[in-house]
Amino acid sequence: QKEVEQNSGPLSVPEGAIASLNCTYSDRVSQSFFWYRQYSGKSPELIMSIYSNGDKEDGRFTAQLNKASQYVSLLIRDSQPSDSATYLCAVNLSGGSYIPTFGRGTSLIVHP
Amino acid sequence: NAGVTQTPKFQVLKTGQSMTLQCAQDMNHNSMYWYRQDPGMGLRLIYYSASEGTTDKGEVPNGYNVSRLNKREFSLRLESAAPSQTSVYFCASSVMGTDQPQHFGDGTRLSIL
Numbered sequence: 001q002k003e004v005e006q007n008s009g010p011l012s013v014p015e016g017a018i019a020s021l022n023c024t025y026s027d028r029v030s031q032s033f034f035w036y037r038q039y040s041g042k043s044p045e046l047i048m049s050i051y052s053n054g055d056k057e058d059g060r061f062t063a064q065l066n067k068a069s070q071y072v073s074l075l076i077r078d079s080q081p082s083d084s085a086t087y088l089c090a091v092n093l094s095g096g097s098y099i100p101t102f103g104r105g106t107s108l109i110v111h112p
Numbered sequence: 113n114a115g116v117t118q119t120p121k122f123q124v125l126k127t128g129q130s131m132t133l134q135c136a137q138d139m140n141h142n143s144m145y146w147y148r149q150d151p152g153m154g155l156r157l158i159y160y161s162a163s164e165g166t167t168d169k170g171e172v173p174n175g176y177n178v179s180r181l182n183k184r185e186f187s188l189r190l191e192s193a194a195p196s197q198t199s200v201y202f203c204a205s206s207v208m209g210t211d212q213p214q215h216f217g218d219g220t221r222l223s224i225l
Binding site: 031034042045046049092098 | 143145152153154155157160170202206208211213214215216217218219
């Protein structure tokens with residue numbers, strides 16, 4: 001039973017739009033949340049980490065965390081075709097093992 | 113600075129053959145992990161090593177064994193390969209016991225006929 005859920009997509013947005021990717025998790029005590037980007041045929045690469053409620057911005061990327069509602073989201077502003085990839089949400093669930101649980105990923109397509 | 117290096121990048125095996133996938137990291141990380149990634153299934157943890165000298169099973173350990181050779185190296189062995197083990201295998205490393213993210217190697221694409 002997967003404890004980190006993502007819509008598999010694909011999510012299709014036009015170039016220049018805001019892409020919104022969502023992730024929900026089952027463990028209310030989770031403390032650490034990560035977004036990885038994975039291009040087709042490549043390995044996951046970290047793009048954002050967030051640990052406390054609220055927004056965290058890094059360039060065109062904003063991570064949003066709401067622990068009470070148990071969701072974390074990633075916003076990509078001014079989406080570019082080069083943003084087309086699968087985005088993986090990872091959550092360090094409680095228990096102290098610090099081994100993240102990954103969602104199955106959301107495929108994002110940014111069309112010109 | 114290579115990060116996490118996996119060898120080989122591609123391999124084709126016949127059913128029943130054995131093989132060892134190699135992983136090495138140069139970031140002085142304590143923890144290392146092996147995942148497999150299949151279409152639609154996301155990343156599934158096979159085994160991990162929280163620190164040198166320890167290994168533990170993950171979500172899908174059956175058919176695999178691991179060795180933490182030293183702090184840098186963590187290998188994954190398939191003793192008798194089966195077609196169900198056709199997958200992309202990723203090695204990752206991280207700082208132990210913290211909320212820091214994982215760093216991934218480029219992956220090994222393994223096909224078993």
